[in-house]
Amino acid sequence: MPLGCFSMLMLFVIFVGSVALIVFSAMKSTDVYKGALTRAQAHPSVIEALGSPIKEGFLLSGSTNVNGASGEANLSIPISGQMEKGPFTWRQTSRSVDGTIRVSS
Secondary structure, three states: OHHHHHHHHHHHHHHHHHHHHHHHHHHHOOHHHHHHHHHHHHOHHHHHHHOOOOEEOOOOEEEEEEEOOEEEEEEEEEEEOOOOEEEEEEEEEEOOOOOEEEEOO
């Protein structure tokens, strides 16, 4: 009986982990995420605040909504550098408009 309960618990943990991995991978594959991360890695104030090289974390949060040629993105991406770590916030209101970066450590 205990082995059956443990097996069910492990299957549930694996299922939840798989769903989280799929969701985070899907968000990280968007053009908005890739562009925001690239800009943060090259932004002088981010490098000054965190140190170089800037590395991405795993547990990002936020949302993206694309409707034709326009869209909206609001992402909080965990990043770390040689000196510090912390999230940066990327807000973008259209594909053709540059977003703004705010670093909070």
